[in-house]
Amino acid sequence: MDPNGPVTLRTSKFITNRLLQRKQFVVTITHPTRANLSRDEVAERLAQLYKSEKERVVVFGLRAKFGGGVSTGFGLVYDDEEAQRKFEPKYRLIRKGMAEKVQKPSRKLRKERKNRAKKFRGVKKIGASAAKK
Incomplete structure (x- = not known):
């Protein structure tokens, strides 16, 4: 397994959601020589692809296909931080470090x-x- 092997990102079912001020899509990652990619690394590559800040990109639901080499998940690219804070679920904001977890x-x-x-x-x-x- 080559840790810096070739990686391809392909998006499908792309929708520009004006109501929620974001772009949303299914992301398919091909990584034949790697075990998987971190959510952070995928967000970084998607930010480059859609000319956005890395902080505005949210990646979730990543699942590796049986046999490896391919993963699929969901991606969201928010227009601005305000929209992200307004529409993103609290647990994902906590995951991103944009909100504090309530200790109970x-x-x-x-x-x-x-x-x-x-x-x-x-x-x-x-x-x-x-x-x-």
Whole structure:
């Protein structure tokens, strides 16, 4: 396996989506001598292809074909950062480093807290649902 072997990017089902201020397409990557390409590397190459900033390109859903050599996925190229922040799902913004992940207590802890609060009414309910010391 040659780590800097030939790589071909081909886009299909190309749509210029004016409503969501982006270009969207299916990307097919041919990499016969490589295991796969990183999402970051694909985004870099697509940015060159569509004359855009690397930060505006979002690549997701990459899947390698059985037997290797070919991968397919989806690509989006946003017109500007504002549109990207507005229309892109939060988890993908977090992945890109454009949003902060909300840290919340574990699911089990939240459920225990909720059930503890069920036993009380009024002001005591607030105290019961507060974190234990």
